[in-house]
Amino acid sequence: MSLTTSLADLSVLLVEPSSMQAHLVQRMLEHQGVGKVTVVDTAKAALAALRAQYDNMVVISSLYLPDLPGTELVAAMRAEAELESVPFILVSSETRPQVLEPVRQSGACSIVAKPFNEQQLSRALYAAADYLNPPQDIDVAEIENLRVLIVDDSLASRRHLHRLLTELGIERITEAADGKEAVSLLEQAMVDLVITDYNMPEMDGRELVEYIRTQSWQADVPILMVTSEQNMGRLAAVERAGVSAICDKPFEAGSIRRLITDSLTR
16 A cells, blocks of 8 residues: 555544543554544534644544434535545444445545444544545646546545545546436547446436446447446446446545546556
8 A cells, every 4th residue: 555644743633422432432542653542422413623623633523423413514524615625534333335325425534433443443544644645646647638438426526536536646537427428428439448337216326237238339448337336236237347446435546546547557
């Protein structure tokens, strides 16, 4: 993993109502060398702290908070222009997909499952650091004219991907809210890369991949699927349809960069 930011440069806002859990996580963060740790116990306090200081800030939040669930905290962050790019790490023992889905779709950096160890927390922190200051591991000259189509019904996910691509030097980015809109755009203009979600209205990711591979005049375009879908049968069907690569949500910024690099060299 290529890193450009030391954990000592990070400030962590820990949102945890349990004093015992907060103390445990704070000790792990200090052991990892995190420069500054601020602890609050409500979503309201977290938003107030972020509005006062958000530079180089990473939020680590529990799912269940006294005033708002962590899913609504991250949604509130993504709704504010200054906070929408702040990395968010959820720490939770929750496993139900329907509960975690809003976090996956929000552009969260990581979901760390309880109980967790210091190594797992460290990986999430480095992913956040990588998101804040991406390494220049792609030849800018090679991608400056890359035309990318992002297809996702989640506005937060599209914004998250758009920011990552922009920081890589990619400026020619088009967005679609579902597969049907993507088909219309693909009929009108050529693209060099499609990044799509799986679960979408009108036309889902599998149907979009099948359309591109069998009916589009751009049948050979690389297609990356970034999805929270866990059904292995559905994902296998997508692979058979001809997707170039699949990446889980939430994803690490470095993973997307590697997939883009791979797609350019095929």
